[in-house]
Amino acid sequence: MSAGSGSGPTVSPEVPALLRWATSRLSPDGGLDAEVLLADLLGCDRAKLLAMDGEIDEEGLRAYEKRIVRRQGGEPVAYITGKKEFYSLEFQVDARVLIPRPDTEILVDEGVRFLREERGGVGTVADIGTGAGPIAVSMACQVPGCSVIATDISSDAIDVARSNADLHGVGGRIRFVIGDLDDPLRQTVVEEGVDAILCNPPYVLPGDDRVDPTVREFEPSLAVFGSGDPLRIYERLARAASDLLSPGGLIACEVGLGMERDVLSTLSSAPGLRDARILRDISGLDRVVTARKVVADG
Ligand SMILES: C[S@@+](CC[C@H](N)C(=O)[O-])C[C@H]1O[C@@H](n2cnc3c(N)ncnc32)[C@H](O)[C@@H]1O
Numbered sequence: 001m002s003a004g005s006g007s008g009p010t011v012s013p014e015v016p017a018l019l020r021w022a023t024s025r026l027s028p029d030g031g032l033d034a035e036v037l038l039a040d041l042l043g044c045d046r047a048k049l050l051a052m053d054g055e056i057d058e059e060g061l062r063a064y065e066k067r068i069v070r071r072q073g074g075e076p077v078a079y080i081t082g083k084k085e086f087y088s089l090e091f092q093v094d095a096r097v098l099i100p101r102p103d104t105e106i107l108v109d110e111g112v113r114f115l116r117e118e119r120g121g122v123g124t125v126a127d128i129g130t131g132a133g134p135i136a137v138s139m140a141c142q143v144p145g146c147s148v149i150a151t152d153i154s155s156d157a158i159d160v161a162r163s164n165a166d167l168h169g170v171g172g173r174i175r176f177v178i179g180d181l182d183d184p185l186r187q188t189v190v191e192e193g194v195d196a197i198l199c200n201p202p203y204v205l206p207g208d209d210r211v212d213p214t215v216r217e218f219e220p221s222l223a224v225f226g227s228g229d230p231l232r233i234y235e236r237l238a239r240a241a242s243d244l245l246s247p248g249g250l251i252a253c254e255v256g257l258g259m260e261r262d263v264l265s266t267l268s269s270a271p272g273l274r275d276a277r278i279l280r281d282i283s284g285l286d287r288v289v290t291a292r293k294v295v296a297d298g
Pocket of ligand 1: 222
């Protein structure tokens with residue numbers, strides 16, 4: 001049986017043998033990826049896949065080999081399957097958007113906690129730099145009484161986010177606006193104010209050699225590195241929070257490793273903000289900086 005290369009028999013079509021072949025091609029740690037890529041192709045979960053002992057057809061074999069070749073080239077699994085789970089929801093992703101990371105879920109945790117405990121489950125949330133929409137869509141799903149404004153400078157990202165919102169039935173409660181950082185908010189919420197500003201900005205410095213080379217190669221540069229000094233972004237966000245948050249409102253921003261003190265100081269020194277603090281993610285890393293709008297001036 002050919003594996004699709006047209007060069008004769010190479011791969012057994014039996015699922016267990018196929019997984020062994022793929023795992024060896026993706027070694028040293030490719031077993032999980034091999035399983036996820038095949039389970040997705042066959043439309044089943046990994047448990048069901050591992051219990052299979054039948055063969056897959058020629059077309060499936062060719063498609064699977066193509067996936068393994070893409071993965072061998074470093075392409076992230078999520079771009080190959082076209083999906084990524086975030087906050088227990090499935091998001092469609094492709095090369096137009098950053099792949100949502102579990103690290104960012106803490107931002108949603110904080111937004112949900114704030115709206116439920118301090119706003120009675122209603123209010124307006126802004127998600128600046130929405131990407132595939134994981135923050136905006138998760139907030140809308142978790143807090144049915146809230147409305148969301150989701151912005152991004154990339155019209156491609158807005159298209160992906162909008163389709164994810166529709167996929168999860170919350171498109172009617174999210175306003176999508178293309179624009180630079182807080183500009184869209186200043187045009188839309190000046191009168192009514194906004195209760196929470198959530199943002200996972202592009203915070204990686206271009207010269208940061210801790211960045212995985214596949215992130216550099218495959219994910220959108222604008223989403224990873226942005227187009228300037230990340231600290232200027234936090235300064236803009238702090239000004240927007242001072243100007244636009246309703247009294248007691250929340251700003252919560254994801255930060256890069258080692259940036260937390262600078263961002264803390266930026267939010268602490270913004271007029272109209274108080275109680276700046278750092279939140280740790282599930283790995284114990286300083287991941288999010290928050291602050292609150294003062295309740296009354298003076
Ligand atoms: C780190 S990604 C975050 C995406 C998504 N919120 C998430 O957490 O997966 C940053 C996003 O900000 C957008 N972005 C970059 N510069 C921007 C700017 N000046 N104004 C608005 N959005 C911007 C990028 O297009 C990208 O979608």
